[in-house]
Amino acid sequence: MSTNEEKKEEESEGKKIIAIRGIDERLYKEAARISREIGWTIGELINQSLKLFLATFPALTKKVAESTEQLVVKPTKEFIEAAKEAVKRPLLDYYLISDLEEVVLSKKDLEELDKPLVITSVQKVIVDRDVDFDLFDSKVLYLQFVDEVVVPSNYPKVRLYTKLKHVKKVSFT
Structure with missing residues (x-):
């Protein structure tokens, strides 16, 4: 395949050639x-x-x-x-959950954590109804690159949204 054909194929897939100095x-x-x-x-x-x-x-x-x-x-x-x-040395020690289809967080799961939790590249995160927002807020640093987050309906929306980055959908149950 010629370079022009490769370039056209990449651009048609939503990708393009980028030069970084x-x-x-x-x-x-x-x-x-x-x-x-x-x-x-x-x-x-x-x-x-x-x-x-x-x-x-x-x-x-x-x-x-x-x-x-x-x-x-x-x-x-x-x-x-x-x-x-x-970056040359670890500043913040945290648990990382990544690259899973679904993660369910219970009150017990979060209470057992001795350091912050980061969840990234997960399709769906479900927070059980028994997890109050203060516990969630104190244990979860942020969720990023998640397709859907499901949380109890009593969670304060604005405070919750500050924990979410690149999340496609939030559902309240």
């Missing part, structure tokens, strides 16, 4: 090697890597903001530099 050649070569090993294209690997970064960045920004005792609304140049340094 400043990529470390050593990192790119290592990513390309890994993508070949696992049978992915480099684009698929980069997409998954970006998805993982986007899933963990809110936890990182929250911890950096707490450590500097200020609320970071928009990352400043200084904040971004601090975040780059922070």
Whole structure:
């Protein structure tokens, strides 16, 4: 297939060729090697890597903001530099649930957690009726890249929405 035909095929699938300046050649070569090993294209690997970064960045920004005792609304140049340094070492220890079809959270499940919970790339998350919002709020850091979240009808909507990122649908039961 010619390059023009490949480009047209990618664009028709909602994908296009993107050039990114400043990529470390050593990192790119290592990513390309890994993508070949696992049978992915480099684009698929980069997409998954970006998805993982986007899933963990809110936890990182929250911890950096707490450590500097200020609320970071928009990352400043200084904040971004601090975040780059922070990525080199773990700042926030949390449980991560990802890449499942469905997750059901009960009161007992959340009460047993000794650190925050992040759920990402799950099709459906169901929060049992026995989980009050204060418990949910104190244990769940955020849910991201979730198709549907089902929660009890008494949850305060605005406070709930602050925990959701890239969620397609919220249902109240």
